Amino acid sequence: MAVFLKLRDLFLPPGIIVKEAGIKQGAVVLDFGCGQGSFAIVAAEMTGADGRVCALDVHLLAVKMTEKAAARKGLRNVETIRSDCATGLEDKSVDVILLYDTFHTLSDGKAVLEELHRVLKADGILSFSDHHTKENEIISGITSGGLFRLLRKGKKTYSFVKEVFRR
Numbered sequence: 001m002a003v004f005l006k007l008r009d010l011f012l013p014p015g016i017i018v019k020e021a022g023i024k025q026g027a028v029v030l031d032f033g034c035g036q037g038s039f040a041i042v043a044a045e046m047t048g049a050d051g052r053v054c055a056l057d058v059h060l061l062a063v064k065m066t067e068k069a070a071a072r073k074g075l076r077n078v079e080t081i082r083s084d085c086a087t088g089l090e091d092k093s094v095d096v097i098l099l100y101d102t103f104h105t106l107s108d109g110k111a112v113l114e115e116l117h118r119v120l121k122a123d124g125i126l127s128f129s130d131h132h133t134k135e136n137e138i139i140s141g142i143t144s145g146g147l148f149r150l151l152r153k154g155k156k157t158y159s160f161v162k163e164v165f166r167r
Contacts, residue, residue, distance in 0.1 A: 014042045015042045016156060017100065017129055017157060018039050018043055018098065020157040020159070021127035021159070022096070022159075023046040023051075023095075023096050024046075024047075024095070025046075025047060025048045025050060026051050027096055028054070028093060028095050029051065029052070029053045029054070029096045029097070029098065030053075030054045030056065030098070030116075030119065031056065031097075031098045032056050032098065032099050032116065033056065033058075033100070033101070034056060034066050035066075035101070036065040036066065036069065037055055037070065037078075040069075040098075041078070043098060044070065044073075044077050044078045047077060048077075051077055052077050053077060054094075055078055056080070056081040056083055057080075057081075059082075060082060063081075063082045087115055089119045092119070092121050093119055093121070094121060096125050096127060097126045099129075100127075100129045100130070101129065101131065103128070103130045103133060103141065104132040104133050116147075117147040117163075122162060122164050123161075124161070125151070125161065126142070126148055126160040128142060128157060128159075128160060135153075138158055143160070146163060147162070148160040149163055
C-alpha cells in the first residue's frame with residue numbers, strides 16, 4: 001500500500017489537493033485516515049508553527065510513517081492519533097478536516113461522520129476526496145445524515161460545512 005501511495009503522490013502531488021481545503025496559518029487540522037502522512041505534512045507546512053495537525057489512522061505503521069515524515073521535515077506541529085473513529089479531540093476544536101481516500105474503507109461511516117461533526121468548528125470545512133467513490137455517492141454519503149451540507153465542488157475535492165442545529 002505504501003508503494004501505491006508514493007506513486008499516487010508522484011502523479012498527483014498532495015499539495016494540489018490540500019490547497020483546495022483553504023488551510024490558513026494557525027489553523028487546527030485533522031487528517032482522518034492519514035496513511036503515510038502525505039496530506040498531513042502539507043497541511044502542517046500550511047498551518048505554520050502556530051497551527052496544529054492531528055494525523056489519525058487505524059494502522060500503527062501509518063502512524064509511525066507519519067511521525068517519521070514530520071520528523072524528517074522538522075515539523076513540530078504534527079501529532080498522531082491511532083484510532084478507527086474516536087479522535088479524543090475537544091468539541092468544536094478543528095478548523096479543517098481532511099477526509100481523503102478513506103471514506104470507502106470505513107466500517108462505520110456514520111459514526112465517523114458524527115465524530116467529525118462533533119470536533120469541527122461551526123465555520124469549519126470538511127474537505128473530501130475519494131477517487132473510489134462516484135460523485136452522487138460522495139454527496140449523499142456525507143449529507144444524508146443531516147450533519148453536513150455541500151459548500152462547493154473543487155477540481156479535486158468537495159468542501160462540506162457543518163450543519164449547526166438550533167434549539
